[in-house]
Amino acid sequence: MLDNSFELLAKLKKLGFIKEERDPYWWPGSGTFEVVVGAVLTQNTKWEKVEVALKNLKNLDLLSLEKLAEADQKLLAEAVRPAGFYNTKSFRLKKLAINMLKDFGSFEAFRAKPSRRWLLEQKGIGKETADSILCYACYKNFMVVDSYTSRLLRAFGYEFEEYDEIQEWLIEGIYANLDKIYELYGKEMPLHMIYARFHGKIVEFCKENCKGKNKNEKIKRLLS
Numbered sequence: 001m002l003d004n005s006f007e008l009l010a011k012l013k014k015l016g017f018i019k020e021e022r023d024p025y026w027w028p029g030s031g032t033f034e035v036v037v038g039a040v041l042t043q044n045t046k047w048e049k050v051e052v053a054l055k056n057l058k059n060l061d062l063l064s065l066e067k068l069a070e071a072d073q074k075l076l077a078e079a080v081r082p083a084g085f086y087n088t089k090s091f092r093l094k095k096l097a098i099n100m101l102k103d104f105g106s107f108e109a110f111r112a113k114p115s116r117r118w119l120l121e122q123k124g125i126g127k128e129t130a131d132s133i134l135c136y137a138c139y140k141n142f143m144v145v146d147s148y149t150s151r152l153l154r155a156f157g158y159e160f161e162e163y164d165e166i167q168e169w170l171i172e173g174i175y176a177n178l179d180k181i182y183e184l185y186g187k188e189m190p191l192h193m194i195y196a197r198f199h200g201k202i203v204e205f206c207k208e209n210c211k212g213k214n215k216n217e218k219i220k221r222l223l224s
Contacts, residue, residue: 001156001157002153002158002223004172004176004177005169005171005173005174005198006173006174006176006177006180006181007173008173008223009173009174009184009198009201010180011223012198012201012205012223013184013185013201015205015223024193025135025139025192025193025196026136026197026199026200026201026203027136028051030136030137030139030196031111031137031139032137033065033107033137034054034063035132035133035136035137036107036137037068039129039136039137040089040092040093040096040124041053041054041083042083043089043124043129044084044085045084045085049082049084050082052083053080053082057079057080060075060079062076062079065097065100065101065106065107068093068097069098069101071094076090076093077091080093089124092122092123092124092125095123096123096124096125099122114134114138116130116131116134119133127163128145130142131145135192135199136196139190139192139193140192141191141192142195143167143170143174143198144195144196144199145163145166145167145170146199146202146203148203148207149166149202152205153166153169155210155215155220156219156220170198174195174198181194205222209222
């Protein structure tokens with residue numbers, strides 16, 4: 001049984017999730033507009049497919065707020081096709097870029113003073129996508145919750161009904177054990193980096209272990 005989220009973080013850290021050669025914040029290209037695009041593209045698809053779409057956008061020089069806002073819709077849709085739902089995602093990306101440019105003037109301005117409320121008002125941006133942008137692109141203190149997180153916690157008997165409930169449980173254990181976390185890592189770390197690496201560990205662990213008929217038993221055995 002896990003009494004709190006710190007225990008989960010400590011167990012995942014002991015198992016070696018995540019790989020140290022990754023981005024310090026786990027999400028590739030953290031702190032850049034690329035995270036905004038990736039957060040939208042990764043909805044309902046595998047990250048490996050998102051990487052192909054991001055590479056296409058890079059090759060077309062469309063991975064900036066300004067270029068994306070001006071992009072030809074058909075060209076954009078074809079570029080993000082590997083990530084699935086390409087017509088919907090390309091429309092939402094372009095609209096998001098246009099609105100961000102109109103309301104903030106630049107990605108740098110948005111990153112300096114981002115708004116979760118504003119993000120949630122954008123078409124196709126839910127809580128997970130918004131918090132991913134806030135944590136990984138803007139380095140703000142938002143803990144991301146995804147299907148991997150709820151799947152992992154269910155294995156230990158936690159049945160949360162809402163995104164916010166899971167997020168609150170995760171945050172509570174972190175806040176209450178910051179000194180232990182600093183000791184665990186051997187240094188003080190910004191809260192957003194702790195959140196980022198914690199979420200990354202959950203994802204990497206679940207990709208390898210949250211599958212199959214006996215997944216709950218396997219999860220509990222590995223994290224006991």
